[in-house]
Amino acid sequence: MKSITPRHGSAPVPDTPATFVKRYLEAIGNGATGPKLAAFFDPEVVQEEFPNRLAPTGATRDLKAILEAAERGKALMKSQTYEVKTLMAGGDRIAIEVAWSGKLAIAAGPLPAGGEMRARIAIFLEMRGGRILRQRNYDCFEP
Numbered sequence: 001m002k003s004i005t006p007r008h009g010s011a012p013v014p015d016t017p018a019t020f021v022k023r024y025l026e027a028i029g030n031g032a033t034g035p036k037l038a039a040f041f042d043p044e045v046v047q048e049e050f051p052n053r054l055a056p057t058g059a060t061r062d063l064k065a066i067l068e069a070a071e072r073g074k075a076l077m078k079s080q081t082y083e084v085k086t087l088m089a090g091g092d093r094i095a096i097e098v099a100w101s102g103k104l105a106i107a108a109g110p111l112p113a114g115g116e117m118r119a120r121i122a123i124f125l126e127m128r129g130g131r132i133l134r135q136r137n138y139d140c141f142e143p
Contacts (some may be wrong), residue, residue, distance in 0.1 A: 015130065017087065017089035017094045018084075018087055018089075020094070020127075020130075021084060021087060021094060021096055021125075022084070023040075024040050024132075025082040025084070025098070026082075027040065028070075028080065028082070029079075029080045029081055029082055031070075031073075031074045031077075031080075032070070033067060033070045033071050033074055034067065037066070037067060037070050038063060038067060039131075040131060040132055041063055041066065041131055041132045042128050042129065042131040042132060042133040043063060044063075044133065045062065045063050045066065045131075045132055045133055045134070045135065046060065046061070046062060046133075046134055046135075047059075047060070047061040047062075047065075047066050047134075047135040047136075047137070048060050048061075048134075048135070048136045048137070049061070049137045049139065050136070050137065050138050050139075052138075052139040052140065052141060053141040054139070054141060055139075075105065075106070076104065076105060076106060076108060077102045077103065077104065077105055078102075078103040078104060078105040078113075078114070079102065079103045080100065080101070080102040080103075081100070081101050081102075082098050082099075082100055083098065083099040083100075084096060084097070084098055085097040085098065085099055085120075092126060092127040092128065093124070093125065093126055093127070094124075094125040094127065095122070095123070095124050095125075096121075096122070096123045096124075096125070097120070097121070097122055098120070098121045098122075098123060099118075099119075099120055099121075100118065100119045100120070100121050100139075101116060101117065101118045101119075102116070102117050103115070103116050103117075104116075104117065117141065117142075118141070118142040119139050119140055119141040119142060120140045121137060121138065121139050121140070122137070122138040123135065123136070123137050123138075124136040
């Protein structure tokens with residue numbers, strides 16, 4: 001995992017899987033884009049989003065497409081929260097179960113601006129050098 005430097009200037013401490021996931025989900029929830037978001041990913045990252053209500057055919061993204069999707073998401077969402085329900089890690093793999101909610105900045109489909117969406121999400125990460133090399137998302141949106 002990537003090292004982080006403590007505030008008091010002592011030696012870097014490696015991220016635990018829980019710390020990494022917390023930083024990653026907070027960055028997404030805070031609307032991180034560009035270099036702030038790219039810092040979480042290996043340059044060769046592949047993200048797979050399996051079919052769901054918002055992406056009926058799913059999606060496969062490289063780093064450029066992940067960053068473009070983040071820009072679109074930032075324009076769509078007023079706010080987002082991620083609550084980790086389960087986190088399991090072993091070696092270079094992390095599995096996360098998340099309760100997600102988001103408020104829309106603009107109207108989307110039948111939901112008005114300010115409307116709330118909710119989902120349960122399973123995220124599987126494969127890490128390399130402290131960054132995400134592979135990510136698979138299984139998003140289950142509430143009706």
